[in-house]
Amino acid sequence: MGFFRQFSFRLISVLLALGITILIIYAFGVDPFFALSSLFQGSFGSLQGISETIVLMTPLLLSALGVIIAFRTKLINIGSEGQMAMGIVGAGIVSVGAEDITGLLLLALIGGFIFGGLWGGLAGFLKAKLNVSEIVSTLMLNFVALLFITYLAQGPWRDPSSVAAVSYPIPLTAQLLRFVSGTRLHIGIIVVAVCIIGVYFLLWKTTWGYRMRAVGINIEAARAGGIRVGSTIVLTMFISGGLAGLAGAVQLCGVYHRVLPAMTANIGYNSILVALLGNLSIIGSILASILFSSLIVGADTMYYLTGISRYLVFFIQGLIILFVISGDKLISDEKFGSIRQKIFSKVK
Amino acid sequence: MVYEALIIGTFAATFSTATGFLLASLGEAVAERSGVMNLGIEGIMLMGAFMGFWGTWLTSNPLIGIILAMGIGAFFALIHAIISVSIRANQMIVGFTIWLALSGLSGFLYSELVLKKEQFPRVSPFATGIPILEDIEFLGLGKILFSHNILVYSAFLLVPILIFVLYRTSIGLKIRAVGENPKAADAVGVNVIRTRYIAVIFGGIMAGIAGFYLSVVFTGTFQPLMTSGRGWIAIVIVVFGRWDPKKILAAALIFGGVDAIQLRLQGFGFFPGAILTMLPYIISILALLFLSKRQVSPSALTIPYSRTE
Numbered sequence: 001m002g003f004f005r006q007f008s009f010r011l012i013s014v015l016l017a018l019g020i021t022i023l024i025i026y027a028f029g030v031d032p033f034f035a036l037s038s039l040f041q042g043s044f045g046s047l048q049g050i051s052e053t054i055v056l057m058t059p060l061l062l063s064a065l066g067v068i069i070a071f072r073t074k075l076i077n078i079g080s081e082g083q084m085a086m087g088i089v090g091a092g093i094v095s096v097g098a099e100d101i102t103g104l105l106l107l108a109l110i111g112g113f114i115f116g117g118l119w120g121g122l123a124g125f126l127k128a129k130l131n132v133s134e135i136v137s138t139l140m141l142n143f144v145a146l147l148f149i150t151y152l153a154q155g156p157w158r159d160p161s162s163v164a165a166v167s168y169p170i171p172l173t174a175q176l177l178r179f180v181s182g183t184r185l186h187i188g189i190i191v192v193a194v195c196i197i198g199v200y201f202l203l204w205k206t207t208w209g210y211r212m213r214a215v216g217i218n219i220e221a222a223r224a225g226g227i228r229v230g231s232t233i234v235l236t237m238f239i240s241g242g243l244a245g246l247a248g249a250v251q252l253c254g255v256y257h258r259v260l261p262a263m264t265a266n267i268g269y270n271s272i273l274v275a276l277l278g279n280l281s282i283i284g285s286i287l288a289s290i291l292f293s294s295l296i297v298g299a300d301t302m303y304y305l306t307g308i309s310r311y312l313v314f315f316i317q318g319l320i321i322l323f324v325i326s327g328d329k330l331i332s333d334e335k336f337g338s339i340r341q342k343i344f345s346k347v348k
Numbered sequence: 349m350v351y352e353a354l355i356i357g358t359f360a361a362t363f364s365t366a367t368g369f370l371l372a373s374l375g376e377a378v379a380e381r382s383g384v385m386n387l388g389i390e391g392i393m394l395m396g397a398f399m400g401f402w403g404t405w406l407t408s409n410p411l412i413g414i415i416l417a418m419g420i421g422a423f424f425a426l427i428h429a430i431i432s433v434s435i436r437a438n439q440m441i442v443g444f445t446i447w448l449a450l451s452g453l454s455g456f457l458y459s460e461l462v463l464k465k466e467q468f469p470r471v472s473p474f475a476t477g478i479p480i481l482e483d484i485e486f487l488g489l490g491k492i493l494f495s496h497n498i499l500v501y502s503a504f505l506l507v508p509i510l511i512f513v514l515y516r517t518s519i520g521l522k523i524r525a526v527g528e529n530p531k532a533a534d535a536v537g538v539n540v541i542r543t544r545y546i547a548v549i550f551g552g553i554m555a556g557i558a559g560f561y562l563s564v565v566f567t568g569t570f571q572p573l574m575t576s577g578r579g580w581i582a583i584v585i586v587v588f589g590r591w592d593p594k595k596i597l598a599a600a601l602i603f604g605g606v607d608a609i610q611l612r613l614q615g616f617g618f619f620p621g622a623i624l625t626m627l628p629y630i631i632s633i634l635a636l637l638f639l640s641k642r643q644v645s646p647s648a649l650t651i652p653y654s655r656t657e
Contacts, residue, residue, distance in 0.1 A: 028460050076440055132636045135387070135440065136587065139580050140636075143629040151622035269448060276441060311455030311572060318449020322431065322442070329437045 009331050013323035014291075021316050025308065035306045039313075042301025043294035049301070051183035055255060056267075056293035058188045059084070059247035063271035064278070064285045065199045066120075066243030071280050072203065073216040073236040079123055079138025080244040081268030082145035083116040087245025089149065090115025091252045092259050096157050097168030104174040109191065109249050116245015117238040119145060124237025128230035134237070142268075150261040157259055167259035176254030186254035195243060200282055202239070212236050244268055266314075270296070273321050292317060356488030358608050360495065366604025367500045368562050372582035373589065373596050374506055375554020379425075381514070381591055382547035383527040383648035386428055387443025389555040390579025391450030395420045396559025398454040401570040402461060404471045410564055413471075417560035418553045424450060425552020429545045436652035447579070455572035462570070470569050473497070497565045499557070510593045523547050527646035530653040540653050555579065577629070584632045590644050606631050 022032040043053045063080045070077035090111035095104055123141060126132035150165075157167035176186040203209035211232045214222040223229050248264065256263055274292050278284025299313040372389055379386050386392075396417035404413030428446055432439040462469055475498040484490030514520035525533040526543045534540050562578070563570045581603060589596030610624040 078444065126637070130637060133587070136584050136636060137633060140584065140629045140633045143577055143580075144626050144633075147622045147626045147629075151620050154622060155620050273445065273448065276445075309456045309459035311452045311459060314452025315449050315456060316452070318445050318447075318452060321445045322427075322449065325437045325441060325445070326431050326435050329435045333436065 006328070006331070009327050010324050013327040014320050017316065017319040017323045020319060021312070024312075028308070030306050030308060035302055035308055038305040039298035039302040040294065042298035044298075047180075047183060049297060051180060051185045052297045053290070053293050054189065055184050055186070056297055057289045058186075058192050058254070059251050059267050060271050060274055060293055061192050061285060061289045062195055062247035062250060063244045063268055064275040064289060065195055065282070066240040066247075067272050067275035068278075068280050068282065068285060069199065069203065069212065069243070070120075070236055070240035071216075071275060073212040073232070074219065075124070075127070075216075075233065075236055075240070076135050077120065077123070077138055077237060077240050078135060078269075078272055079120060079141050079241065080247075080271050081264055081266070082138065082142035083119045083241035083244035084248035084251075084264050084268045085142075085145035085149050086119040086241075087112035087116035087248030088252050088259060088263065089145075089152065090245060091174075091249035092152070092157065092167065092170075095170040095174035095253070096259060097159075098171055098174065100171040100173050102173055104171065105176065105253060108170070108174050108253050109246060112245045112249025112252070113242040114245070116248060117242030119245070120241015121234055121238035123241075124234040127237075128233045146262075146264065149259060149263070153259045153261050159258070165261060169258050170253065174253055175257060176250065178254075184255060188250040188254040191246065191250055195246065196282060196286075199243070208232075208235065244271070247271070270317070273317055277321055277324060291320075352488065354612060356491050358605075358612055359488070359492045361608035361611070362601060362605040363492070363504075364496055364500055364566065364604075365607045366600040367496075367503045368558055368566060368578055369582050369585055369603055370503045370597065370600040371499075371506075371558035371561060372555050372579055373585040373600055374503070374510055374593060375551035375558070376582055377586045377589065377591050377593065377596055378510070378514070378523065378554075379548045379551030380586060380649055381527045381646050382523045382544045383530060383646055383651065383653070384429070384432060384544050384548050385439050385443065385583075385650045386425065386548060386551055386555075387440055387583065388424070388428055388446030388450065389443075389551065389582060390575055390577065391447035391454075392421050392424050392552050392555040393559035393562065393575045393579045393582075394454040394573065395424060395450045396556030397563035397574060398458055398559070398570055400556070400560030401469075401471065401563040402457070404564050405462065405469055408471075410471070410474045413564055414557065414560050417556040419556070421552040421554070421556020421559070422549050423552075425549045425555070426545070428552070429548040432652065433541055433544045433548070436654065439650050439652070451573055458570055458572055468569070471564050473565065473568065476565075497561075499561050499565055503561075504597070507593045507597045514593070519543075519546070524646075526653075527648050530648050534653075534655065544653075555582075558582070581628060581632060584636070587645075588632075588635055588639060591646060603628055603631070 025032040025035045043049045063084060067077060067080060091108040094111045095108045098104060119141060123134050123137040126137050127134045153167050154165040159166055159168045176188040178184060178186045211227045214227055215229055215232050219229060251263060270292055274288040275285050277288035295313050295316060299310040302308055303310055372393055376386060376389055399420045400413040400417035403416035404410045424446060428442055431437050432442045478494040481494035482490045522538050522543045525538060526540050530540045562575060585596055585599045585603060588599040606628050610627040613619060614621045614624050
């Protein structure tokens with residue numbers, strides 16, 4: 001399947017989704033082209049916009065890397081949101097309300113990775129040992145983890161000096177420093193870059209990665225070939241959760257500097273869509289995360305300029321994915337060959 | 349005196365809370381029995397909640413609301429069926445994506461069509477309580493058993509109806525056959541695709557009704573994302589209930605009970621609210637641990653069917 005052909009089909013799918021969005025916006029009495037342009041103006045049209053898009057891309061991509069690893073091992077890990085939340089807990093244990101000790105940042109990031117990894121590994125263990133569907137377990141664990149952050153922010157970690165239910169702040173030595181004044185751009189992008197290289201290496205240049213992909217392609221053949229499937233599953237879920245946890249740690253140390261309820265802001269769930277849209281490839285996920293974060297960041301501007309609710313953006317994202325996966329199936333599945341022939345013979 | 353009211357209230361709330369799960373679970377069980385897993389029911393419930401609320405709020409007639417909710421549920425279930433049954437894309441991805449898309453759409457529509465007109469819209473309760481019977485004071489039975497909305501009774505009635513349909517009618521047989529061994533069913537002349545469509549659309553209609561129940565009956569209003577994971581718990585309940593209506597009823601009652609209890613415990617202040625809210629989810633994980641050894645899911649669940657494979 002030629003890359004160009006698949007890419008152009010995906011582009012058509014995205015445009016179709018945008019087309020439907022335009023119709024919906026028009027139906028509600030707003031100039032759709034103004035709405036969409038205000039959307040992208042919000043994310044690309046200013047230093048603020050671009051920096052915010054990058055700031056959102058950072059955890060999105062990190063978490064998506066984790067999703068890629070899991071999905072490629074045929075593990076439907078939809079627990080990124082909760083693993084991200086546990087990563088925040090792990091980073092927060094080290095840094096919330098702590099003294100200004102050097103090296104705290106590294107500890108926080110490691111803590112985030114480990115806690116997220118344990119949360120994912122738990123689901124992996126349940127699957128490997130007890131055959132519990134990872135779809136259901138990661139989902140339930142999401143709710144538990146998200147509620148746990150709420151509990152921490154409202155309870156033991158609560159900062160009494162603040163009106164809202166937020167935690168104590170983290171000290172400067174635990175922060176991912178910002179390097180462009182006037183924006184929230186922080187050095188967390190270095191973390192992402194390192195992880196991109198790391199994940200690429202892991203999946204394609206190590207035996208662990210080989211085993212993961214083998215289990216993903218055909219679990220029985222992998223088992224017959226001598227791969228210990230159970231421990232591969234647990235390891236995969238650990239790393240996958242760890243990357244999501246790292247994304248949470250990055251959000252804590254780089255963006256919010258405190259623990260807030262709902263600070264994961266659906267980034268975990270969105271990262272799953274990003275990985276899917278990116279066809280479970282690293283490059284694809286980078287492109288998809290640019291698209292998704294620009295949509296989310298731009299939604300605010302679109303709201304201010306047109307009054308259209310931010311929720312529409314979730315719908316747009318879902319629509320895009322639906323069209324893309326349908327289109328993918330239509331052009332690659334042999335059974336649709338006869339339909340394809342009819343369409344292409346007319347197009348020629 | 350306070351204790352009595354509390355216990356009676358908890359029992360009563362068990363039934364009304366369980367209904368929200370039960371309606372969605374029964375529908376999803378039928379869909380999964382035919383081999384299709386619809387992970388999007390959380391989103392379809394949200395759309396049903398919105399459309400049901402909107403229709404009732406606009407016309408002051410809950411009948412309009414429930415018809416709209418059923419219609420929207422059928423529509424999006426149809427979309428799911430087209431993409432996962434006919435186009436044969438990965439069912440779990442399709443469902444998950446539909447969930448995200450519809451959580452956005454419902455929030456958007458609410459903001460455009462309702463919030464812009466009224467800040468705190470509400471609808472009034474309807475068809476609630478069985479006269480005379482609901483005033484029974486003995487053991488509080490009147491309140492516990494007879495004071496519920498008609499949908500609660502309908503949901504419970506649906507259990508024996510579904511048992512009959514699934515196990516004693518030809519459509520029920522077709523649905524089960526198509527979920528266990530679609531190739532054999534196809535060979536005997538059952539239209540696999542059409543049967544799956546019917547089952548999935550039924551699941552969507554039920555999810556729509558569940559959403560309507562949540563917004564119009566259970567809370568009387570709509571909030572974006574108000575289902576709070578009930579659709580997902582409904583899917584878990586289907587697993588616990590072994591895809592069988594009787595056991596699903598039991599599981600739904602257990603969840604309804606846990607949810608009702610934790611909600612009331614929140615008022616006491618012994619346990620932090622967030623931790624209590626976790627209870628239903630933790631219970632479901634624990635239950636998964638003990639029940640997963642014997643998987644009795646429909647054999648063809650999540651596997652798309654095609655004649656040439």
